[in-house]
Amino acid sequence: MPSEVLLNLVPARVLVAFLLSMPAVARAEWQAVEHVRTYAIKGTTGMELYRSIGERGPEVRGSRAIAFTDFKLTWSRKYEPRNGGCVLASARPNLVITYMLPKPAEKLPAPVRAKWETFIAGVQAHERVHGDFIKDMVRQIEDVSVGLTVADDPDCRKIRKELTRRLGPISKAKGKRDSDFDRTELKSGGNVRQLVVDLVNDGLGPL
Numbered sequence: 001m002p003s004e005v006l007l008n009l010v011p012a013r014v015l016v017a018f019l020l021s022m023p024a025v026a027r028a029e030w031q032a033v034e035h036v037r038t039y040a041i042k043g044t045t046g047m048e049l050y051r052s053i054g055e056r057g058p059e060v061r062g063s064r065a066i067a068f069t070d071f072k073l074t075w076s077r078k079y080e081p082r083n084g085g086c087v088l089a090s091a092r093p094n095l096v097i098t099y100m101l102p103k104p105a106e107k108l109p110a111p112v113r114a115k116w117e118t119f120i121a122g123v124q125a126h127e128r129v130h131g132d133f134i135k136d137m138v139r140q141i142e143d144v145s146v147g148l149t150v151a152d153d154p155d156c157r158k159i160r161k162e163l164t165r166r167l168g169p170i171s172k173a174k175g176k177r178d179s180d181f182d183r184t185e186l187k188s189g190g191n192v193r194q195l196v197v198d199l200v201n202d203g204l205g206p207l
Contacts, residue, residue: 032095032135036124038103046115046199049104058100066192067123068100069130073138077145079156086156088163091145093138099127115199122195126185130178137174141167 041052057064076092101124108116144166150159185192 030093030095032097032131032138034097034099034131036099036101038101040105041102042105044106044108045112046119046201049102049112049116050196050200053102057102066102066196067127069127069134070098070100071131071134072096072098073134075145079159081154081156082149084154085149085151086153086159088145088148088159091142093142095134095138097131097134099124099131101127119195119199122191126192129181133174133177133181137170140170144170 039056039058041049041056043049043052053066054064057066058068059065060068072095074094076090076094077088078090080087080089101120103120104116145163148159148163148166150162153159184190187193
């Protein structure tokens with residue numbers, strides 16, 4: 001059956017609704033690539049393992065961390081001159097997230113191994129939240145990017161400056177979100193703080 005006949009069979013109100021729902025610009029379907037890397041630590045007791053983390057953990061802002069989440073983000077963007085202006089018609093992110101976690105180099109006694117498995121599962125869950133923050137940031141960047149239009153910009157130069165201006169607050173907000181989350185998790189009674197307490201002294205005393 002010819003396509004124009006099929007089109008005529010669609011009620012007008014349905015066709016209008018469908019056309020109104022169609023996006024004017026292209027939004028990318030994407031997924032982050034996530035990797036887990038480890039660094040070796042020494043020890044066969046909870047305290048020895050924690051001390052080794054303090055000696056070998058990743059450096060973050062001048063101090064050692066238990067674990068760290070890093071990312072690499074690049075974009076494939078399509079700018080289109082339209083009516084004397086410029087439109088950012090599509091923006092596809094390429095996001096790679098890397099989680100750096102500690103790993104004992106030696107075989108652990110069964111009781112210590114059980115404590116370690118609880119500890120590292122909690123630490124990894126903490127870092128995955130940072131990974132979610134990164135993904136949220138990328139989605140926010142996508143929201144302000146795709147469809148961005150700047151008038152009187154036939155060479156698509158002004159739009160790049162405008163995009164950079166809009167991205168600054170998003171990055172800053174993500175950094176604050178990370179800091180606030182870490183502060184909550186590391187304070188007395190926080191989840192990560194308690195994981196450390198349970199690892200080094202079975203949770204019997206304050207740290």
